[in-house]
Amino acid sequence: MPEPDQGFDNLTVLITGASLGVGAACARAFASRGANLVLIARRRDPIEQLAAAIDAPERIMIAPLDVTDHEGFASLLEAASARFGSIDILVNNAGFHRRGPFEQVSPEDLGRMVDVNLKAPVVLTRLCLPYLRSSRRAAVINVASLAGRTPVPGSATYSATKFGLRALGLALAEEMRDSGIKFASVSPGPIDTGFIMDDIDEVTDLTFSQPISTAEEVAEAVVALVDNRRLDQPMPAISGYLTTLSYLFPSLGRALRPMLERKGRRTKARLKAERGEHH
Numbered sequence: 001m002p003e004p005d006q007g008f009d010n011l012t013v014l015i016t017g018a019s020l021g022v023g024a025a026c027a028r029a030f031a032s033r034g035a036n037l038v039l040i041a042r043r044r045d046p047i048e049q050l051a052a053a054i055d056a057p058e059r060i061m062i063a064p065l066d067v068t069d070h071e072g073f074a075s076l077l078e079a080a081s082a083r084f085g086s087i088d089i090l091v092n093n094a095g096f097h098r099r100g101p102f103e104q105v106s107p108e109d110l111g112r113m114v115d116v117n118l119k120a121p122v123v124l125t126r127l128c129l130p131y132l133r134s135s136r137r138a139a140v141i142n143v144a145s146l147a148g149r150t151p152v153p154g155s156a157t158y159s160a161t162k163f164g165l166r167a168l169g170l171a172l173a174e175e176m177r178d179s180g181i182k183f184a185s186v187s188p189g190p191i192d193t194g195f196i197m198d199d200i201d202e203v204t205d206l207t208f209s210q211p212i213s214t215a216e217e218v219a220e221a222v223v224a225l226v227d228n229r230r231l232d233q234p235m236p237a238i239s240g241y242l243t244t245l246s247y248l249f250p251s252l253g254r255a256l257r258p259m260l261e262r263k264g265r266r267t268k269a270r271l272k273a274e275r276g277e278h279h
Contacts, residue, residue: 008035011137012084015039016067016124017094019046021193022143025219026091031056033223036084038076040094042066067094067120074127087131091222092121092165093143099202102156110157117161122168132181139182139226142169143218146189146210146234149243150253154204162187166232173231184225188218188235200272205264206257208271210239 013030017023019041027037027050036059039047044064051060061080065072081087096116098109125140132138147155148162166185173183189210190203213235221233234240246253 008033008089010034010036010086011088011135012036012038012080012086013089013091014080014087014128015091015093016120017041017143019043019050022188022191022215022218022222023091023093024050025215026093026222028054029216029219029223030089031059035059035089037061038063038080038084040065040067040073040076067124068115070120070123070127073124077127077131081131086135087128088135088138089226090125090128090132090140091143092124092140094120095143097155097158099155099158099199099204101154105157113157113161117158118164118168121165125168125172129181133179135181137226138180139184140169140172141182141222141225142166142185143222144169144185144187146187146239146243147207148185149187149234149240150247152204152206154206170231182226184231184233186218186221186225186233186235187240188213188221189239191215191218197271197275200268200275203268205261205268208264208267209260210242211236212267 008030013035015023015026015037018027018039023041027039031037031054038061039051040063041047042064044062047062047064051057051062054060061083063076065076067073077087094116096113098105098113121142128140132140142165144166145162147159148166152159166187169183169185176183190207190212191214192212193215218235221235225233234243246256
């Protein structure tokens, strides 16, 4: 693990969607800096394997839990606080995406996206607040998306939930600016994880027009947001400027889309060829 650059000794970090990808990378990043971890995911086996790989059993608690189980989360907070003495940082990372034209996505999947990507972070953040108010270094960091900075056709509901997640962080940062709690969001574009790479044909070409980040890069941004002054960090920065322009000037976004989609198709073809070579 890398040498600690900012210690989190005796601080307790809750990470939703901790079993894979960005969640697992966040767990490793905070663990390398001395944090206590509460690893939350629906399936037990992956978080047990992650905990074993980190190999700091005295600092890790695993919680096989669906983030839509709000009563279960409330009980988990009590147990984690009793074990570690505090709840300091919540990373709202769990996400669900069913891709495709809006009319072709089932009502159940549309509702699941709202429940996991937006309703759960709202409720979980609220449940954490009494604990965070007692922390000397409290933060809520949301893993949003570039899809929450500009509307993405073919991912309408996902885009809507990520817009909402960013708005939650920005609004709470203002509403609770005197609380001592840091609220912020990271908004990455495509990430080299199974979340999109295992479903590459269904991912919009527009998504792959943007530079691809690694899970570790996003995790480092999450860690940095706990203490820096940023409230909303797009990744990479150039994509942040592009999404802002396309949001503020929709006609410009429509004009640029064919070029960006062509670029995305080329990237997808290259990635599929590389994956074919590796497998």
